[in-house]
Amino acid sequence: MEWYHVGIGLLGLLMLFIGIGLPIPFALAAASMPFLFYIQGWSTALVSSELKLWGVWIDYILLAVPLFVFLGELIGRSSIGPNLYQFMHRGVRVRGSAAYGSIAACAGFGAVCGSSMVGSLTIGGVALPEMKKLGYDSRLASGVLAAGGTLSVLIPPSLILLFYGIVTDTSIGELFIAGMVPGLVLVLLFCVVVYVWGRLYPSHIPEVDRTARSSLRQMAISVGPIFLIGLVITLSIYTGIATPTEAAGVAALLTIVLAFGVGGLTIQGFQDALMATMRTMGYLGLLLSAGVLFGFVLTYYRVPQQFTELFLAWELGPYMVLAIVIAFYIVLGMFLEPVSMTFITLPTIFPLMQAAGFDMIWFGIVYTITMEIAVLTPPVGLNLYVIQGISRGTIAIGEVIHGCLPFIASMVVLIALLIALPETATWLPATLK
Template identity: 30%
Template sequence: MTLAPVFILLAGIGIGIPVALAIGIAALSFFLISGAMPPEIFVQRIVAVTHSFPLLAVPLFVMTGVVMNYAGITSRMMSFAEAMTGHWKGGLAQVNVLLSTLLGGVSGSANADAAMQSKVMVPEMTRRGYDPAFSTAVTASSSIISVIIPPGIGLILYGFMGDVSIGRLFLAGIVPGIVICAAMMGAVAVQSRRLNLQPALDNPMPWADRGRAFVGASLALMVPIGIVLGIRLGFFTPTEAGAMAVMFAAIVGIIYGELKFKHIQPILEQTMQATAVILFVICSANAFGFYMTWERIPTMLAEAMLALTENPLLLLILINLLLIIAGMFIEGSAALILLTPILVPVITTVGIDPVHFGIVMVFNLTVAGVTPPLGTLMFTTCSITGVSIAKFIKASVPFYIVLFGMLLILTYVPQLSLWLPNLQFK
């Protein structure tokens, strides 16, 4: 067995080579060094994964989020969030958290959510006297909710790589997403009182105005509901749901009168750019996964972990620690693609439900995105807002406590994730 590709991968990440490229170089090195098979197989492995029908959901849901931004739906959702929570202490911070939850059914991407809110919410919070470090910490931490509210792209990738029902994963993310939103809003309320942050609105908005704000956002709110119901009732597959979401977002934008013909080009450009990054990682990881399978690395790692313990509770602790460490150094999607084929056989051996584990794994790797040293959400938000990493980490400590606490709850209370899919898929 050769471990040279593993060391090449770690060295590439260590010197700052983009993760997708580092994975691809490491995979290619196996075909060039080992001589076990012709290098043409590397190209075949790269191309073969692009023929997967489930992966078509990725660009479709990415496009849904882009279309909704141009259609004016995002701004209407922000208005609705402010109407409901703007009169609370630290009202804009509460709007930030609630908006992340609402956008979870739109963008499906924590990075997209964090980048958008860093540009929209943080400047407004700063203008109203909020500490930029606090605003940035709220933005990065709350964006994590986006990944497990359907149609989270991380859930699609996990389902594809682990051969797990994407429909069940979508249902499994709803209750945890709501619970995490409530926990984050509670943390914001405590910090707002401690920092004496003022409400965004002097008085609660009249219910008539709240109703109008809800009507403005109602069509967007129907997207995740429509996706889940459509899959559950058998009208379409998760992949086809992406196409339906794009069509629905475009129709809504036309109804609102904000989606124009001139927007087609930037929508396609942004969709292709975001999709290319994700698929480059997937293609490279597929070739690297072929190397690991050939050398039986997943099997040996699984046997090693099971040799340490076959107790599901202890095994979940070990895996969570492994994921946190991996997520600190490798971008969440890349880590998810690399580790899912290794870990799913391990957890199923000891009787852990792969749907429950999928929620834990996706959430864990995204939480690692707000932690040093290389958290992608941390760098994304700080680079946009101009806040130093040191100030960000200090402001994020209360949110770290909440997020890691929620990780433990999701890990050891599986019914939070499994209640809804078990109810609907009996």
């Protein structure tokens, strides 16, 4: 069987199964099984499938995923996340402080949680009613919070960077380090968007909020937990004291202590966090397992290598290849969520990017930013529906989309900056080496 027959067959079956409503993990596995049976026969294929699936569930590196998810759920169900927003909002007496505070709170939340959707849900649940009460335009308020949640994907620790490192066999620690400077630049770009929006449409942002400032004790309670958790993760990974998995374990334990101690977490909230983590990992675990089978079939028939050779035979320049790949992901992101895209497409795309001569740490950051764009593009933009759901029908999905457009443009600007100045992503990892 030729490699292109396999590639077209896998893609066709995958689209068929997704089209009839099969969940993506089952669609991936179902598309892979006919080719696996052809390679190994019925009995051998079943045994090898079981071994590959078991190998995913006992992978030490992957243990970091449920730990980071659990950490984010704990913060979301305690008062740590809401307190952080209130401090960022009230601590600065400038026009638009609630919008700037939302961005800063999302960035702070991103430093301890790698999930975009959890970030939007946690900060948005507190900030959106507050911004509406203060008189912010619905499009600006929803756009700030939907886009702000994506900072959790770029500012380490990041689940997308973690999955990228696993699929491409790239250093997860270096990827986390590389995401820091672009993440801070994106925070600045988001603030610029809010400032320009306020200049163009003064009525969309109220005057300076005169709410009483937080006391020193309230500030310590608001910032202290996030600072400690972020410090543990950052120092332990970047100094080489701990692996990302070990850092996630220690940070999760610290979060439990802080969530109960100063975050007002209840036993019911703790149980809810456990259940939410198990539900998330049930899906992610199946997706990871199915992705292994899908990747095995691709690798066995050398589809990524042959595809790379075919692509390079067209003699396109490296940046033309990059432009095509970015455009491909932006379009695909309108229909698939980022984790599924990672396991379906990266096994084929990353050999192509290597052959084009790009640094895989640098490409990991560019890839992650395109995933941020994916969660803001309809019809399957997860953050759009999170914010629209938080509003309880008071904000239409069209307003959320409209509000996100300037922030998507700022992400495109960041990609352009990374292309023009690759050192934006590569300087810090190289320095810390």
